[in-house]
Amino acid sequence: MTARIEAEHLYKVFGRRPDQAVERLEQGADRDELRAEGSTAAVIDVSFAVAPGEIFVVMGLSGSGKSTLLRTLNGLLTPTAGRVRFDGQDLTALGDRELREVRADKISMVFQHFALFPHRSVRDNAAYGLAVQGVPRAERERRADEALALCGLAGWEDSWPDELSGGMQQRVGLARALATDADLLLMDESFSALDPLIRRDMQDQLLELQKTLRKTIVFITHDLNEAMRLGDRIAVMRDGRIVQTGTAEDILLRPADDYVASFIQDVDRSRVLTASAVMDTDVRGDEADCACETAEPGTPFTELCALSARLSHPVAVLDADRTVVGVVPESRLVGFLGDERGDPIACDHPRDDRKVTARA
Amino acid sequence: MPRLPLGDWVDSGVDWLVGHLSWLFDAIRAVLEGMYDGIDAVLTAPQPLLLAGILAVLAWWLRGLLAGVLAFAGFALVDSLDLWERAMSTLSLVLVATIIALVISVPLGIWAARSRAVSATLRPALDLLQTMPSMVLLIPAMLFFGLGTAAGVVATLIFALAPGVRMTELGIRQVDAELVEAAEAFGTTPRDTLWRVQLPLALPTIMAGVNQVIMLGLSMVVIAGMVGTGGLGGAVNEAIGQLDIGYGFEAGVGIVVLAIYLDRVTGALGTQLSPLGRRAAAKARPTAFSYRPRPAVAVVAVVVLALVAGGLGVFGPGATKSTASGTDIGQGKEIKLGYIPWDEGIASTFLWKELLERRGFKVSVTQYAAGPLYTGLATGRLDFETDSWLPTTHAEYWKKYGDRMEDLGNWYGSTSLELTVPSYVKDVNSLADLKDHAAEFDGRIIGIEPSAGMMGLLKDKVLDQYGLKGKYQVVDGSTPAMLTELKRAYAKKQPVVVTLWSPHWAYSDYRLKKLKDPAGAWGKGDTVHTLARKGFSADNPEVAQWLKDFSMTEEQLTGLEARIQKAGKGKEQDAVRAWLKENPGLADTWAPAGKAGQEAAG
Numbered sequence: 001m002t003a004r005i006e007a008e009h010l011y012k013v014f015g016r017r018p019d020q021a022v023e024r025l026e027q028g029a030d031r032d033e034l035r036a037e038g039s040t041a042a043v044i045d046v047s048f049a050v051a052p053g054e055i056f057v058v059m060g061l062s063g064s065g066k067s068t069l070l071r072t073l074n075g076l077l078t079p080t081a082g083r084v085r086f087d088g089q090d091l092t093a094l095g096d097r098e099l100r101e102v103r104a105d106k107i108s109m110v111f112q113h114f115a116l117f118p119h120r121s122v123r124d125n126a127a128y129g130l131a132v133q134g135v136p137r138a139e140r141e142r143r144a145d146e147a148l149a150l151c152g153l154a155g156w157e158d159s160w161p162d163e164l165s166g167g168m169q170q171r172v173g174l175a176r177a178l179a180t181d182a183d184l185l186l187m188d189e190s191f192s193a194l195d196p197l198i199r200r201d202m203q204d205q206l207l208e209l210q211k212t213l214r215k216t217i218v219f220i221t222h223d224l225n226e227a228m229r230l231g232d233r234i235a236v237m238r239d240g241r242i243v244q245t246g247t248a249e250d251i252l253l254r255p256a257d258d259y260v261a262s263f264i265q266d267v268d269r270s271r272v273l274t275a276s277a278v279m280d281t282d283v284r285g286d287e288a289d290c291a292c293e294t295a296e297p298g299t300p301f302t303e304l305c306a307l308s309a310r311l312s313h314p315v316a317v318l319d320a321d322r323t324v325v326g327v328v329p330e331s332r333l334v335g336f337l338g339d340e341r342g343d344p345i346a347c348d349h350p351r352d353d354r355k356v357t358a359r360a
Numbered sequence: 361m362p363r364l365p366l367g368d369w370v371d372s373g374v375d376w377l378v379g380h381l382s383w384l385f386d387a388i389r390a391v392l393e394g395m396y397d398g399i400d401a402v403l404t405a406p407q408p409l410l411l412a413g414i415l416a417v418l419a420w421w422l423r424g425l426l427a428g429v430l431a432f433a434g435f436a437l438v439d440s441l442d443l444w445e446r447a448m449s450t451l452s453l454v455l456v457a458t459i460i461a462l463v464i465s466v467p468l469g470i471w472a473a474r475s476r477a478v479s480a481t482l483r484p485a486l487d488l489l490q491t492m493p494s495m496v497l498l499i500p501a502m503l504f505f506g507l508g509t510a511a512g513v514v515a516t517l518i519f520a521l522a523p524g525v526r527m528t529e530l531g532i533r534q535v536d537a538e539l540v541e542a543a544e545a546f547g548t549t550p551r552d553t554l555w556r557v558q559l560p561l562a563l564p565t566i567m568a569g570v571n572q573v574i575m576l577g578l579s580m581v582v583i584a585g586m587v588g589t590g591g592l593g594g595a596v597n598e599a600i601g602q603l604d605i606g607y608g609f610e611a612g613v614g615i616v617v618l619a620i621y622l623d624r625v626t627g628a629l630g631t632q633l634s635p636l637g638r639r640a641a642a643k644a645r646p647t648a649f650s651y652r653p654r655p656a657v658a659v660v661a662v663v664v665l666a667l668v669a670g671g672l673g674v675f676g677p678g679a680t681k682s683t684a685s686g687t688d689i690g691q692g693k694e695i696k697l698g699y700i701p702w703d704e705g706i707a708s709t710f711l712w713k714e715l716l717e718r719r720g721f722k723v724s725v726t727q728y729a730a731g732p733l734y735t736g737l738a739t740g741r742l743d744f745e746t747d748s749w750l751p752t753t754h755a756e757y758w759k760k761y762g763d764r765m766e767d768l769g770n771w772y773g774s775t776s777l778e779l780t781v782p783s784y785v786k787d788v789n790s791l792a793d794l795k796d797h798a799a800e801f802d803g804r805i806i807g808i809e810p811s812a813g814m815m816g817l818l819k820d821k822v823l824d825q826y827g828l829k830g831k832y833q834v835v836d837g838s839t840p841a842m843l844t845e846l847k848r849a850y851a852k853k854q855p856v857v858v859t860l861w862s863p864h865w866a867y868s869d870y871r872l873k874k875l876k877d878p879a880g881a882w883g884k885g886d887t888v889h890t891l892a893r894k895g896f897s898a899d900n901p902e903v904a905q906w907l908k909d910f911s912m913t914e915e916q917l918t919g920l921e922a923r924i925q926k927a928g929k930g931k932e933q934d935a936v937r938a939w940l941k942e943n944p945g946l947a948d949t950w951a952p953a954g955k956a957g958q959e960a961a962g
Contacts, residue, residue, distance in 0.1 A: 076545060100547040111538055132547050133547075
């Protein structure tokens, strides 16, 4: 399947003589050298492709260039060099008017601080994109109401943005983006301004919606937990460059460098890891011969822990053909939780295990 | 440092503009005066109280019942002060200036908000317009557009332009960048972004700018009164010129009523126009005082009142009385007189107004400062004036404009300029005595308008000749301020030295002593001339002949001046009529009706 949106060697440089700066970057100059010369390289040689229906998360700290990158994807910013292809069409080659049409019809955006129009009702906000498309009033109001209902805001159509809580406002922002039936959703730190609990709700709702809508989503965040929860694939950005692209597990288990590794320390592994990531693939083949419960490669880590607690021996992992593909001993679970992969070291003064267990 | 001839450049620039672009200025003038006349005609058509009612309903609709009642009371007060027409004239002037200022400033502000370069270019220009003293703007405006409405409108709108531009720019720049980005992200065209997002959200700020424009316009209108725009500004100007505190206050109150009304109504209009403002207003709990009729009701009320007003207007000011009696030489021809608020100027001007009206001319008189008066004559906006002190006092003006006007001869014999002290000041009898008494007078000589010829003479010649340079400082001010100071000092018996001239009524009101001028520094006494615009004699041969033959004795002039002084402000012409009645025959001597036969004067 071809990519819905694709970035090829994207560069975005602000300041003086951007083209020259790109040349210098291609020759290996780094960001700080350029800054001394008066230009700021926000995005450097970024390439990726997002498949239809995929949630692609770009994760990075502030100043890493992730928001700039997002804005080059819908042409709000023109890349200094490189290409953006949307359904194979080169957006960088389009004129202002064609670009506006693509934005109006095919790409919508959800903002960090909601960016609702305070002088329009909730319904008119949700219908904004349709109004730009020139959809007649009756139809656009019907579609806006549908989008609002989808986002759980039925009954609030005639309210005003300032009467809603932050979470509800962002639902309006989401409804506005969904109402246009755009194929691509750009979400710029869309949940960062919300309370942790509301943020969880919104993440769940987005995943829930995604099950039925199958939009292509590029999601920007600075929160790796959020990235891992939402992202089918994650790109980690640092200083304008993508340092690693991969699934949540890839990032967690095989960090590309120390920078990424330092990030994942704070990640709640138990929510990301699955049986396939933690199992020991060195199997004899008879581990599942008892009548005990077994796991699948996709079984989440927490479920695996629960299983393990109920069994007196390592959990067997069976694939779809009921063949044993791995085993998960208890020590491995504990090890992954603590990011410790080595084998246990022998104790120099062994005590009676049973007593300790009983006391514990 | 070499002296930079900036002033000369400006002078020649202005001269060039006047010379080469007069067609443009005439066109602008025609448009401005057309707008002004249109609005003024609408405002003065209905009976004052009916229009007050319409304005009150507007205030009621926009702000509430209390505002409506107060608006009606305010306008009724203006009417009862007999200032209605002047107030409406001022209102028209402000409206015209505001409309044009907005037509220029809002697009400029939008442009500036979208382009940093434009913004950076505009900013110093706006600073210049806003801080340049208004009189400095007024004079070129007068040269370009002549005396009257157009110059006033232009000066007002230039002065009022800056806040319109600034607030529009500010309002648009203040709109949350994320909202503008959101609009762009959904493919909105720049124009739609402006109309759908930026302008609606900037509207409260823009309306605050509109409000500022109107307020500045109103404050400028008073100053514009100096170039003969009439209205309340003219009234204030006349009152100041003649030291008539009561009348000045009344006119001031009229301006205040207009200012408050316009301020509150435009403020409310801002709320009503902006969607956010409407919501905020709807949330506020209504009280009896803030009850507002629905728009439909208000519109109906305004229309009904307007229709009634229109109907009555037909009968209202239609009955203008014709003062032309006797031999109709003028046949309604218009003659425009200007005067400086000096007593002999007022007396002779109103005398000629009466005389010319008796001969069938339509005469308008307007008060000016000396500078604008000469400019008005030189540019042909005025027909004649009767109060030029030549060859000395007004020498500067004559030098500059003399070749563009006609001298119809002098009508009053020798005058004199002098420094004067109250007679209770002993030991000072001559200018030479002043030198040793500087401390007594605080080293101050109370002067009049710096533009007056005698001030130049005093500073350049008189002080030098008597060795007073360095010992005395000449205080620039105005004739009324000088007279006030004299009155104040006289009441307290303090020593004071003022610039004064003869004839002047102050000599009959106070016991004063003219300081002798043994060196003859003041020069020979002036005579009072009548000056007319170029071509006036050719257009009005009879009138020119009358003016050439005109002369008054000291007894006649002081008699008439005293009569006018006693009658008070606004009754000058009545005083002239009464005086002519007491002096039968004079009217026919000064303005003989020719072969049509003698008319029974009075």
